Amino acid sequence: MQAVESFSFERYRETVDWLLSHTKQRPRIAIICGSGLGLLADSLKNQESFQYTDIPNFPRSTVPGHEGRLIFGELQGQPCVCMKGRFHMYEGYPLWKVTFPIRVFKLLGVETLVVTNAAGALGDSYNVGDLMVIRDHINLLGLVGENPLMGPNEDRFGPRFPALSDAYDRKIRALAMETARQLGYTSFVKEGVYCMVSGPNFESIAEARLLHSLGVDAVGMSTAAEVVVARHCGLRVFGMSLITNKVTKDYDTQELVDHHGVLEVSQRRASTLQKLLTELVGKLESIDNSSGN
Ligand code: HPA
Numbered sequence: 001m002q003a004v005e006s007f008s009f010e011r012y013r014e015t016v017d018w019l020l021s022h023t024k025q026r027p028r029i030a031i032i033c034g035s036g037l038g039l040l041a042d043s044l045k046n047q048e049s050f051q052y053t054d055i056p057n058f059p060r061s062t063v064p065g066h067e068g069r070l071i072f073g074e075l076q077g078q079p080c081v082c083m084k085g086r087f088h089m090y091e092g093y094p095l096w097k098v099t100f101p102i103r104v105f106k107l108l109g110v111e112t113l114v115v116t117n118a119a120g121a122l123g124d125s126y127n128v129g130d131l132m133v134i135r136d137h138i139n140l141l142g143l144v145g146e147n148p149l150m151g152p153n154e155d156r157f158g159p160r161f162p163a164l165s166d167a168y169d170r171k172i173r174a175l176a177m178e179t180a181r182q183l184g185y186t187s188f189v190k191e192g193v194y195c196m197v198s199g200p201n202f203e204s205i206a207e208a209r210l211l212h213s214l215g216v217d218a219v220g221m222s223t224a225a226e227v228v229v230a231r232h233c234g235l236r237v238f239g240m241s242l243i244t245n246k247v248t249k250d251y252d253t254q255e256l257v258d259h260h261g262v263l264e265v266s267q268r269r270a271s272t273l274q275k276l277l278t279e280l281v282g283k284l285e286s287i288d289n290s291s292g293n
Contacts, residue, residue: 036266044073076282192217196224
C-alpha cells in the first residue's frame with residue numbers, strides 16, 4: 001500500500017502554540033460554518049480573527065462563499081472558535097489536511113465541535129430551507145478506502161480503532177430538538193442521516209437513487225471526515241445541515257442544481273440557523289460534564 005502522508009503531532013503543536021501565543025481566549029466550543037453560513041461567526045462578541053494564510057500549517061480555502069478566517073470570541077458567554085470557511089476534498093486536499101483544524105481544536109482545549117453544512121435532500125419529506133439535525137452519517141468515502149485516520153495511528157489523539165456508533169451526541173441532539181420546539185421551528189427542523197461524497201459534481205440521478213435507497217436523508221461534500229477525526233480524539237459532536245436543494249431522483253425533471261442556488265438559500269436561511277445554534281450553545285453548559293452519549 002502507498003504510504004499515507006500526514007502531519008506529525010509536533011506540527012499540530014506548532015500551530016496550537018502559535019494560536020495560544022496570539023490570543024488569550026481559550027475556546028471550549030468549535031464551530032465550523034458551512035457554505036454561506038458564516039453569519040454565526042460574525043455574531044461572536046470580543047472577536048479576534050486570524051486569516052488562515054497567517055496561521056502556521058493551516059490550509060487555505062479556495063471556494064466562493066467560503067472565507068478563510070478563524071474567529072475567536074464569545075457566543076452566549078461561552079468561549080468559542082469559529083471556522084469561517086472549511087476545506088474540502090474536491091479542492092485537492094487529502095483528508096488529513098481537510099481535518100487538520102479538528103486536532104488543533106482538541107489541543108486548544110475544545111471539548112465540543114459543532115459542524116454545519118449545506119446539503120441536498122433525498123427524502124421526499126424534506127423541503128428547501130429545512131434544517132436537519134444530523135443523527136448519524138454515512139462516510140461514503142471511508143467505506144471505499146478514503147479515511148482521514150488511515151496511516152500510522154497517533155495514540156496521543158485517540159485509539160487505532162475508534163467506535164463511531166455514538167458519533168453525534170444524543171443529549172445535544174435532544175436539546176437541539178427541544179430548542180427548535182421552543183423557537184417555533186418544529187415544522188422545518190428534522191433529524192436525519194447525512195452522507196458525505198467527495199464532489200465537486202452534484203449527483204447523477206442513478207447516484208441520487210442509490211443514496212436514497214441507502215437511507216440517506218441529505219447529501220453534501222463535507223462533515224463526515226471532520227466528525228471521524230473529532231470522535232477519534234474524543235470531542236463531543238453536534239451537526240446540522242441546511243437543506244439548500246432537493247436532489248433530483250426523477251429522469252423527467254429539468255431543473256439543475258448549482259452552487260449559486262445553494263449559496264442563495266443558505267444566505268436566506270442563515271439567520272434561522274444562527275438563532276437555533278446560538279440558543280443551543282447557550283444551553284450546552286447545562287449538559288456539560290454529564291456522562292456523554
Ligand atoms: N449534493 C451534494 N452536495 C451538496 C448538495 C447536493 O445536492 N447541495 C449542497 N451541497
